[in-house]
Amino acid sequence: MSERQADAPSVRSDDAGDTPPDHGLRAEVAMSPLPLYSQIKDVLRERILDGTYPAHSKLPSESALMATFEVSRITVRQALRDLQKEGLTFSIQGKGTFVTKPKAVQELTRLQGFGEAMARKGYETYSKLTGAREVGADRDVARALGLSRGEAVVEIERVRHLNRSPVSLDVSYFPADVGRRLLQEDLAARDIFDILENDYAFRLQAADLTIDATVADRRLAGHLGVAEGSPILRIERLTYVDGSRPLDFEYLYYTGDAYQYRLRVERN
Amino acid sequence: MSERQADAPSVRSDDAGDTPPDHGLRAEVAMSPLPLYSQIKDVLRERILDGTYPAHSKLPSESALMATFEVSRITVRQALRDLQKEGLTFSIQGKGTFVTKPKAVQELTRLQGFGEAMARKGYETYSKLTGAREVGADRDVARALGLSRGEAVVEIERVRHLNRSPVSLDVSYFPADVGRRLLQEDLAARDIFDILENDYAFRLQAADLTIDATVADRRLAGHLGVAEGSPILRIERLTYVDGSRPLDFEYLYYTGDAYQYRLRVERN
DNA sequence: TGTTCTTACATGTCATGACAAGCGCGGGCG
DNA sequence: CGCCCGCGCTTGTCATGACATGTAAGAACA
Numbered sequence: 001m002s003e004r005q006a007d008a009p010s011v012r013s014d015d016a017g018d019t020p021p022d023h024g025l026r027a028e029v030a031m032s033p034l035p036l037y038s039q040i041k042d043v044l045r046e047r048i049l050d051g052t053y054p055a056h057s058k059l060p061s062e063s064a065l066m067a068t069f070e071v072s073r074i075t076v077r078q079a080l081r082d083l084q085k086e087g088l089t090f091s092i093q094g095k096g097t098f099v100t101k102p103k104a105v106q107e108l109t110r111l112q113g114f115g116e117a118m119a120r121k122g123y124e125t126y127s128k129l130t131g132a133r134e135v136g137a138d139r140d141v142a143r144a145l146g147l148s149r150g151e152a153v154v155e156i157e158r159v160r161h162l163n164r165s166p167v168s169l170d171v172s173y174f175p176a177d178v179g180r181r182l183l184q185e186d187l188a189a190r191d192i193f194d195i196l197e198n199d200y201a202f203r204l205q206a207a208d209l210t211i212d213a214t215v216a217d218r219r220l221a222g223h224l225g226v227a228e229g230s231p232i233l234r235i236e237r238l239t240y241v242d243g244s245r246p247l248d249f250e251y252l253y254y255t256g257d258a259y260q261y262r263l264r265v266e267r268n
Numbered sequence: 269m270s271e272r273q274a275d276a277p278s279v280r281s282d283d284a285g286d287t288p289p290d291h292g293l294r295a296e297v298a299m300s301p302l303p304l305y306s307q308i309k310d311v312l313r314e315r316i317l318d319g320t321y322p323a324h325s326k327l328p329s330e331s332a333l334m335a336t337f338e339v340s341r342i343t344v345r346q347a348l349r350d351l352q353k354e355g356l357t358f359s360i361q362g363k364g365t366f367v368t369k370p371k372a373v374q375e376l377t378r379l380q381g382f383g384e385a386m387a388r389k390g391y392e393t394y395s396k397l398t399g400a401r402e403v404g405a406d407r408d409v410a411r412a413l414g415l416s417r418g419e420a421v422v423e424i425e426r427v428r429h430l431n432r433s434p435v436s437l438d439v440s441y442f443p444a445d446v447g448r449r450l451l452q453e454d455l456a457a458r459d460i461f462d463i464l465e466n467d468y469a470f471r472l473q474a475a476d477l478t479i480d481a482t483v484a485d486r487r488l489a490g491h492l493g494v495a496e497g498s499p500i501l502r503i504e505r506l507t508y509v510d511g512s513r514p515l516d517f518e519y520l521y522y523t524g525d526a527y528q529y530r531l532r533v534e535r536n
Numbered sequence: 537t538g539t540t541c542t543t544a545c546a547t548g549t550c551a552t553g554a555c556a557a558g559c560g561c562g563g564g565c566g
Numbered sequence: 567c568g569c570c571c572g573c574g575c576t577t578g579t580c581a582t583g584a585c586a587t588g589t590a591a592g593a594a595c596a
Binding site: 055098205208214231240256259265 | 342353355358360368471472473474475476477478479480481482483497498499500501502508510512522524525528529530531532533534535
């Protein structure tokens with residue numbers, strides 16, 4: 001019976017080995033502000049990413065995890081459910097929980113800004129501010145932000161660079177109150193999402209994306225350093241705070257050859 | 269399994285503690301094979317979609333839902349969690365659970381075939397089979413499906429029509445064993461996903477998408493009825509079964525003007 | 537030998553109970 | 567009058583227990 005259960009005890013072997021289970025993860029819990037299930041999730045994720053649990057392998061069963069981490073089943077299940085939502089694992093009733101292939105794709109279904117996403121991958125980015133002014137909302141902007149046509153909005157236009165080459169033109173529209181504050185920030189250096197969340201304390205919730213293809217006109221071609229008629233991936237992104245208030249409507253024009261948008265979708 | 273609303277209307281009659289809805293949902297539960305939380309989810313979703321719970325409104329609290337449906341909190345919370353995952357609701361600790369705007373966007377984060385998605389929206393679709401043969405896998409196909417270069421795969425090429433206009437060219441690659449079976453099916457009439465799931469009993473799990481933009485070459489232009497150089501939205505889709513076995517690698521070429529890809533992404 | 541049954545173990549569903557933490561409001565205090 | 571604190575309500579986290587259901591493999595049987 002040389003089977004996988006045997007490695008369950010080794011799960012918690014990261015400690016020096018002299019500590020009994022009750023001083024394992026549990027000891028630092030009192031110190032940590034993070035929920036238990038979140039800490040367990042982090043531990044499991046790290047072990048998946050570093051190869052302790054290779055692709056296709058079976059994770060320890062829920063009861064094994066309960067014993068290992070000394071928590072109840074509901075806590076283990078919440079950790080596993082979150083991992084599954086991240087696309088790292090999947091479960092089959094009666095068999096177990098398994099590791100999916102640890103590719104690069106995951107976590108791109110998350111709402112994150114350009115700089116945020118690229119920095120995490122070790123790319124060098126910066127933005128050049130090519131326009132920032134107050135304008136009247138056109139039809140699309142007004143509808144997206146829930147305003148009337150002609151109402152004041154702030155338009156911020158930036159060219160995003162990746163490794164010194166331009167990859168996208170971002171045109172963002174904000175309601176006047178937020179937009180005017182943004183006009184005074186250092187938009188070239190800081191991620192707008194960072195400002196919104198940390199300085200303004202907005203609770204970014206989700207965003208609706210619409211993706212289609214177009215070709216570069218003269219102006220786009222100039223900004224992005226491509227020929228007129230080159231393929232352009234256009235994304236409309238409407239970001240919501242507190243669930244339903246639209247805060248940020250953007251057009252993102254990516255050069256077709258320099259960028260690919262990746263995501264994972266689930267069945268059911 | 270047809271009716272359900274007739275006897276469970278008391279949710280919104282509200283929480284003043286008036287009438288005990290004892291014969292509500294609970295009576296038919298014994299009959300139904302669906303889990304309780306799933307049935308509750310369906311009821312709530314329908315009420316959100318039909319306007320019983322309008323956008324921005326607050327859903328009954330968890331304890332109110334417990335009383336209404338006569339279930340425990342864990343069951344209510346699972347229903348609410350699923351609704352949130354679908355993008356229909358969001359929660360704020362200490363305040364409540366609220367309805368997001370019931371737009372058209374939702375459920376497009378799900379993995380579904382073209383016909384599946386369009387039929388649900390009431391569009392008329394059909395596919396014209398433009399090619400189906402066994403070929404040797406090229407580098408990209410081999411890598412995607414986890415095969416060696418030159419190994420036999422089955423290539424199926426179809427032009428998808430929406431309301432009688434061509435909107436996309438789909439080129440799909442399957443491992444030889446599955447592909448050969450597919451060659452004998454009526455691929456013009458049936459959705460491939462339908463065949464894979466129902467006839468072949470594959471457990472479709474998730475798919476990785478890569479989206480970028482290109483322009484139509486002569487062949488694409490001919491198939492899709494657009495001019496050469498027209499913008500094309502190109503999607504690579506790799507579908508997995510049982511979590512990690514790649515089963516279906518496709519290139520989807522959508523005309524830039526006839527189709528938009530929509531999805532919702534969440535923060536965290 | 538081949539088939540069915542039993543059994544162990546896995547995840548899925550659901551109940552009950554408890555406490556923590558965030559929000560909003562009204563009453564009390566300065 | 568205005569600020570703050572307590573209180574009730576909400577969702578968030580976690581424990582314990584039970585039974586249902588799917589899977590796999592060995593035991594029992596034909």
